[in-house]
Amino acid sequence: MTKFILAGLVLVMTFASCNKSTETKPETAGETNGIEDREHSSKNSLDWFGTYDGLLPCADCEAIKTTITLTFEGAFVYTAEYLNKGFTVENSGEIIWSENGNNITLKDGESFNVQLKVTENALIQLDTDGNLIEGALADHYRLNKLN
Numbered sequence: 001m002t003k004f005i006l007a008g009l010v011l012v013m014t015f016a017s018c019n020k021s022t023e024t025k026p027e028t029a030g031e032t033n034g035i036e037d038r039e040h041s042s043k044n045s046l047d048w049f050g051t052y053d054g055l056l057p058c059a060d061c062e063a064i065k066t067t068i069t070l071t072f073e074g075a076f077v078y079t080a081e082y083l084n085k086g087f088t089v090e091n092s093g094e095i096i097w098s099e100n101g102n103n104i105t106l107k108d109g110e111s112f113n114v115q116l117k118v119t120e121n122a123l124i125q126l127d128t129d130g131n132l133i134e135g136a137l138a139d140h141y142r143l144n145k146l147n
Contacts, residue, residue: 041101042118052123052143061085066143068106068116068123070095076106078114103130121145 042048049072055063062083069077078091093108103126106114115126125141127133133141 042103043097043101046118046120048118051146053146054143055083055140056080056125056143057137057140058082068143070104078106078112098130116143 049070051067051069053065053067056066058064065081065083067079074095076093076095078089080089082088091106091108091112093106093112096105096107098104103115103117106112106116115128115130117124117126117132122145123143125133125143132138
């Protein structure tokens, strides 16, 4: 009888060891159990509100001294001084966040429409289609956070 129990136990252990082991893939940044982490964005992960400024390229002037203040409540104030032109644009309105929470559009309810990418301590101006500006001057479309 002991031989039968011992043979059955060996048989069970043999079948158990033949089963394929399941390997688990380690989680990578931005994924949780194979599902992309959609909750991580500039809107909810960065201290994006504050004042940003910088000198943006200008086709027919020295530069455009641009200052943008973003409030936590979703409003903005925009000032662009065209250097050596004696011309200043001032605007205010609401911040519209993109679906992914990484880009914003500044809208005044009329024709003013500026698109920006929100990064750590900076805003990067986007083209009219919402894409990063490429080329030799690409690095000059950055406004740094003051506070």
